[in-house]
Amino acid sequence: MEIIEIVGLGLIATVISLIIKDQKPQFAFLIILLTGIAILLFLVGKISSVILVLEKLAMQANIDMVYLETILKIIGIAYIAEFGAQITKDAGQAAIASKIELAGKILILVMAIPIIGVIIETIIQLLPK
Numbered sequence: 001m002e003i004i005e006i007v008g009l010g011l012i013a014t015v016i017s018l019i020i021k022d023q024k025p026q027f028a029f030l031i032i033l034l035t036g037i038a039i040l041l042f043l044v045g046k047i048s049s050v051i052l053v054l055e056k057l058a059m060q061a062n063i064d065m066v067y068l069e070t071i072l073k074i075i076g077i078a079y080i081a082e083f084g085a086q087i088t089k090d091a092g093q094a095a096i097a098s099k100i101e102l103a104g105k106i107l108i109l110v111m112a113i114p115i116i117g118v119i120i121e122t123i124i125q126l127l128p129k
Contacts, residue, residue, distance in 0.1 A: 002042070002046075005042075006039055006042065009035060009038065009039065010035060010039070013031055013032060013034075013035035014032075016028075016031055017029075017031045017032050029090065029091055032087070032090050033087055033090075036083065036086075036087055040083065051072060054068060054072070055068065066114075067115060067118075070111055070112075070114065070115055071115070073111055074108050074111050074112060077104055077107050077108050077111065078104060078108060080104070081100055081101055081103065081104025081105075081107075082101075082104070084097075084100045085097040085098070085100045085101045085104075088100060
């Protein structure tokens with residue numbers, strides 16, 4: 001069970017961070033940062049297998065791969081922005097974290113514009129003239 005390993009790593013890092021925080025706060029933050037990166041790297045294999053399954057399904061459904069790639073990029077932006085914002089909040093910089101979240105939302109909106117355009121065009125074609 002991978003989740004037990006992930007939670008165990010997180011709990012160990014948390015305890016170590018709390019112990020070190022009083023004497024060396026910069027090391028405590030570094031431990032938290034490295035733990036987050038380690039967990040993310042642990043999940044890369046799982047993420048890539050999900051992407052392969054989605055690509056296979058999209059090909060079977062005859063969906064243009066541009067749309068799937070765009071959706072995957074949007075999901076990636078959301079996860080990366082959330083990860084960055086959480087790390088920044090852990091460092092005590094909530095104002096910067098909120099700016100990271102805002103940037104992620106704006107980038108998602110920009111990436112979604114082509115898909116929104118196709119949806120609107122499809123709706124217009126379905127409406128009686």
